[in-house]
Amino acid sequence: MKNKAALIFGYNDYALEIAKNIQDEYSHIYIFSLHSEEDILKNKSDFEIKSFDLSDKWDYISENIDLENSIAFSVLEDIAENIFLTISLRSSFETLNIIALSNNKETADKLLMAGANKVIPLVQTTAEMISEMMEKPIVKEVFHKILFESGELKISQVKINSSNSYLGKTLSEIDWKVKYGVIVLALVLEDMNSEFIYSSKIKNHIISEGDIFIIVGYETDIIEFEKIIGSRINVHWSHWSR
Amino acid sequence: MGFFSRLIVNLAYFINTSDAYQRKKRFFYDILENNRYPYKKYFDIFMMTLIFLSVAILIAEVKSEVDENIEFFNTYVISIIFFIEYILRFWISSSVTELIINRSEHAAMLGRKFSLWRAILKIIKVKLNFVFSIRAIIDLLAVLPFFHELRLLRLFVLFRVFKLFRYTTSFQTFVSVLSTKKFEFLILLMFSSIVISVSSVLIYVMEANNPNSPINTMFEAIYWSIVTISTVGYGDITPYTSEGRVVAMFVITAGIAVLAFTTSIVVSALTEKLDEIREIKTIDDIRKLKSFYLICGYENVAQEVAQKLKDSPIGIIVLDEDSKRIENAKKDGLVALNYDPGNMRSYKKIGIDLSTQVKAVLCLRESDVENVYTTLTIRSINKDVNIISLLMDDGNRKKLNFAGVNEILYPKGLVGIISKELIGRPVAFEVIHALRNDYYGVNIEEILVDNRMIENTMYVSELNNSRYRVILLGIYKKNKNRFFFNPLDSTILESGDYLLVIGNSVFIKEFEKYLHKKIRT
Structure with a gap:
């Protein structure tokens, strides 16, 4: 049987942090190392370390992993190797979701060209947070709570389903803020893949089936809202490749 | 210790610890020497004006009679101001009282007898150091036009121009830049003075006895070689004999070398120090931030x-x-x-x-x-x-x-939490990432609630944010130190709170303006 798994390439602090954070979502986490012998000796974490090289021999993965639902992280510290790895993975597995770590804009572009679905722009994100701390401390605090911490405030994606009394109405007509206690930040239209429209711009958008709403609210309110409006969805990863 | 020395030491202690005295001395130090003192600038400008005035008067005097009052102002008033400045500089250049105290403490520590004469000698030495410094000499010479009856002393007005160096920092940096090349300038000076002395003696020997030659005295010979070596070459005196012309050829060649050498020294000194000069400027700017x-x-x-x-x-x-x-x-x-x-x-x-x-x-x-x-x-x-x-x-x-x-x-x-986010809620993560970066012209801003705002807007319901197409995400309450998401309409606004709003940057600006201008109806 093929497993749904998270494949992390590179054995380093990044890999361990990722593994720690996603272990609830994925039952199988494999860390692949270029220098497996020493790393296995050093390994103090609970995660399994496998070896790999950059020579396109991915027999293990193609035999054991359910590629559609798995995810790969390339977090090698050498940039060139990381790009090479991404290309190699993409050329072998067309449907695999690859998230790559980049340290600057240039590598980010190269990684996307190499076929990564998503790039984590580490330096930019860190810089963003620092500058936000300086200029907009409250915004930073609130975002951090919404995104990363297990606070009461949550952000969620809700898809509109067909049996819905709001279909055909415009956004400005409905006051969900008061009724359900949630704020619509943005929405993704069904025919557009990775464009957001912020709700401040779409006063007159007519709600139709398949729209995805990005809402912020308290956990309980969000669950309530989902029951009425549609279903919480996990957008499929392939939609996010550019 | 004799009675007299004890008296002097006591006096020194008294003056040195006197607040009023130290304050005055500090003030004069600041205004004369401390470049970071804000009012020094005005003093400098004042002194520079006096200098330019006296030079202007000197020029005017050459061909025409100058009004008596102006003459009086030039010779006495300006000179006395300069003299007072000189005395003040003499005073602040070093501290006599401190010297005496140091000496007496030193003597007490070593168990020696305090010698008043030694202390006085030391004081004289320190003060003479000041008197014989180049700046002090220039200052003193600038006072000399006071004795204007001596015709020659009038020219000492020009020493006042040298005083300009004191009042402009850029001159000082230029001089300090050039002084890094002291050694090179010394070589240049030696080289050119050897060439000048040898060539002037040679030309004198070759030409002085020739009746057709314009060079008849040693002075003329030196004048000729300086004019030639500097590549100025007026041509009012030219060698007549062939031997003299051979000397001229050497001097001309040496002149080219001297000129090139001088230029290269100045240029290299400037380029080497350019970064430093720029840095001084940056530091000055930073201090003003x-x-x-x-x-x-x-x-x-x-x-x-x-x-x-x-x-x-x-x-x-x-x-x-x-x-x-x-x-x-x-x-x-x-x-x-x-x-x-x-x-x-x-x-x-x-x-x-x-x-x-x-x-x-x-x-x-x-x-x-x-x-x-x-x-x-x-x-x-x-x-x-x-x-x-x-x-x-x-x-x-x-x-x-x-x-x-x-x-x-x-x-x-951060990589860990971002990956978790990307797996669970990729779109939501993207939305916030985009918001932060202002990708679609939509931004999130903090608006501070100030006193003026609450005069007109008391409740959240009165904000009218939807009219400006701005979404109110929540309020940060200062007194509770907590963020309230999606606040009720009846929430009271207080000074010091922050509104977190999302919307097009332009609309947010408009909204903020509106909140400040709004008049309660």
């Missing part, structure tokens, strides 16, 4: 942070010990100084006031050792300034905290 972020270390993260903070009204100063990284920072259009942020002397030299000028210190070296070191240095100077630091290895978190960092950012940990 009211508020800025201090970025210590200019690596990847720092570059991005600087880009993001660039548009903020608060300035950015970059410090790094590595000159290459400083070059990069300068290329990115930042104010950057090549000083070690982990060295206490750097802050003194630049004159940064950590408590009033610096809004936050960002330790952004990608090395925990450096960041801890910088933090400790800054903490040892100032206890309160806000310090934010990067953390590269989670094992060092404690050390940074102990050093006194207010906030820590751990990029590796």
